[in-house]
Amino acid sequence: LVVLVADCAPIALVAAGAAAVVHCGWRGLTAGVIGAAVEAVRQRGRPPVRAIVGPCISKAHYEFGVDELARVEQQVGPVVSGRTETGAPALDLRAGVASALAAAGVGERTDVDICTYESIDHFSHRRDGVTGRQAVIVTRGS
Numbered sequence: 001l002v003v004l005v006a007d008c009a010p011i012a013l014v015a016a017g018a019a020a021v022v023h024c025g026w027r028g029l030t031a032g033v034i035g036a037a038v039e040a041v042r043q044r045g046r047p048p049v050r051a052i053v054g055p056c057i058s059k060a061h062y063e064f065g066v067d068e069l070a071r072v073e074q075q076v077g078p079v080v081s082g083r084t085e086t087g088a089p090a091l092d093l094r095a096g097v098a099s100a101l102a103a104a105g106v107g108e109r110t111d112v113d114i115c116t117y118e119s120i121d122h123f124s125h126r127r128d129g130v131t132g133r134q135a136v137i138v139t140r141g142s
Contacts (some may be wrong), residue, residue: 001138006125007057007116009097010136013037013106014052018045019138026068029096030075038104050108051101054136055122058115059092060085062126076100 001021003010008025011034018041024033041049059082064072066089072080079099082092094111101109116124116134123132 003136004133005054005056005136006123006131006133007062009056009093010054010134011037011097011101012052012054012136012138013041013049014138015041015045015047015049018042021136021138024093024097024100026064026072026091026093026096029080029093029100030072032075032100034097034100035104038101038106042105048108049104049106051106051110052136053094053097053101053109053111055112055114055116055119055134056093056097057117057124057126058094059083059090061115061117061124062091062093063088064091065089072096 003021003023005023011022013020020037020041022037063084069089076096080092080096082090084090116122117127
């Protein structure tokens with residue numbers, strides 16, 4: 001299984017007998033893609049469901065419109081609201097993902113804690129303005 005992302009969060013979900021990969025940005029957070037994916041893995045596999053969150057943009061660099069941020073906050077909770085390094089309103093995607101995973105009952109989570117904007121080894125559309133992607137791959141035995 002493969003998912004391609006730039007600044008959005010790639011998430012690998014694994015359980016005995018099942019796996020999924022998720023591409024999650026703000027729209028996915030508000031649509032509940034994480035909970036739906038966890039439930040699909042839970043139905044097909046055996047507990048526990050574990051999650052690994054790959055590189056994504058940090059709140060320090062994810063300036064977000066106030067109205068859109070309020071919509072995400074309404075769906076996910078206040079944990080998603082933050083400030084950029086310049087003090088502008090920001091979406092804390094990583095906190096939103098962690099909150100959605102916890103709400104879905106995923107207790108075992110690993111976050112690689114890499115900001116795509118800050119890392120020269122990763123693509124960031126917000127930093128570079130060009131299309132590039134990194135892949136998160138789940139293989140049998142992962």
